[in-house]
Amino acid sequence: MENAKILLVDDEKAIVQLIEMVLRKEGFRHIYTANNGKEALELIKRHTIDIILLDVMLPDQTGFDLCPQIRKASDAHIIFLTARTSDLDVLTGFATGGDDYVTKPFNPLEIAARVKAKRGNARHTG
Known part of the structure; x- marks a missing residue:
């Protein structure tokens, strides 16, 4: 069983x-979900999250705007998951505090592999 606490932040329910x-299926049991930035911040304040999968296009704010707010409350490893593929978007993701950047469409098994690779390197060890 994986002990990492993961937060999925995306407004597309099918993707979540x-x-x-x-x-x-890969053994992770502590998975939280949020459909917008406000929900994500509330969960981060209540739980020690290790890894955050963060969409850029959220209904209440962008993931780029949310990322620095997350950084004030958490040292979780942040992986952007987004359809925004330009070099500027990727650089913005890293500049706002993201640790990784994956573009949609993506292979869900690749996401699981990235989470597994990051869990040992997560800034929190919760």
């Missing part, structure tokens, strides 16, 4: 369900 299903 798919990633959550794959992560659970």
